[in-house]
Amino acid sequence: TTGCTAASTVAAVRAAAEAITEHKVELTTLDRQIGDGDHGENLARGFAAVLSKLDTEQPATPGAVLKLVATTLISTVGGASGPLFGTAFLRAATTAGDEPELDGPMVAAVLAAARDGVVSRGKAEPQDKTMVDALIPAVAAAEKAATEGADPAQVLHAAAQAADQGAADTTDLQARKGRASYLGERSVGHVDPGARSTAYLLAAMAGAVET
Numbered sequence: 001t002t003g004c005t006a007a008s009t010v011a012a013v014r015a016a017a018e019a020i021t022e023h024k025v026e027l028t029t030l031d032r033q034i035g036d037g038d039h040g041e042n043l044a045r046g047f048a049a050v051l052s053k054l055d056t057e058q059p060a061t062p063g064a065v066l067k068l069v070a071t072t073l074i075s076t077v078g079g080a081s082g083p084l085f086g087t088a089f090l091r092a093a094t095t096a097g098d099e100p101e102l103d104g105p106m107v108a109a110v111l112a113a114a115r116d117g118v119v120s121r122g123k124a125e126p127q128d129k130t131m132v133d134a135l136i137p138a139v140a141a142a143e144k145a146a147t148e149g150a151d152p153a154q155v156l157h158a159a160a161q162a163a164d165q166g167a168a169d170t171t172d173l174q175a176r177k178g179r180a181s182y183l184g185e186r187s188v189g190h191v192d193p194g195a196r197s198t199a200y201l202l203a204a205m206a207g208a209v210e211t
């Protein structure tokens with residue numbers, strides 16, 4: 001099995017940025033239905049800034065890459081999702097520490113730290129129709145895969161698949177956090193944009209890390 005190096009973390013982040021560009025309009029459209037119609041733009045702006053930083057900086061460890069993403073997203077994304085994704089990547093970076101290479105269980109631990117960061121920052125509970133509803137099943141699947149001996153790519157694939165289902169399952173939920181909660185019952189019947197973007201980010205990162 002192959003560990004996740006700084007180079008593969010950079011590749012994962014670049015793929016994440018591409019996925020956000022690819023799905024920018026869709027994410028913004030979802031946010032127009034139950035929010036203020038800026039989620040795709042917010043993330044696209046943030047990941048464009050991440051890409052330009054990666055053109056000039058070469059972080060030496062996976063943790064340093066994750067930290068670069070965190071600080072850049074915090075200062076460029078704005079809205080509710082900026083601090084939330086920023087905290088996710090910051091906690092992920094702290095858990096990765098200065099390890100040169102992450103194995104499957106470490107990748108699962110990094111994802112768990114990201115989830116915990118979002119929950120502690122945003123105080124959303126399960127079923128509140130937020131990105132947490134993608135992150136919780138993603139981490140559960142990642143931890144299960146890691147326990148069964150999965151390598152980093154397989155752990156990320158398991159997480160991505162579960163996040164995709166978690167995002168789809170937000171359709172039937174009524175929002176209780178963020179702007180969508182202002183709609184009350186009218187938020188039912190739409191996918192949560194932050195859960196959807198979380199699933200896209202994980203899928204892109206999974207595809208970029210080599211097995």
Ligand code: ADP
Nearest residue numbers: 039079080081122124130131177178193194195
């Ligand atoms: P804003 O709502 O400020 O315009 P975005 O549109 O970028 O910010 O992000 C909206 C997304 O943020 C929502 O779809 C939801 O997934 C997520 N979100 C909002 N509030 C919370 C929260 N308290 N906890 C977790 N996620 C949240």
Ligand code: MG
Nearest residue numbers: 035036038039
């Ligand atoms: Mg919005």
Ligand code: MG
Nearest residue numbers: 036038079080
């Ligand atoms: Mg906004």
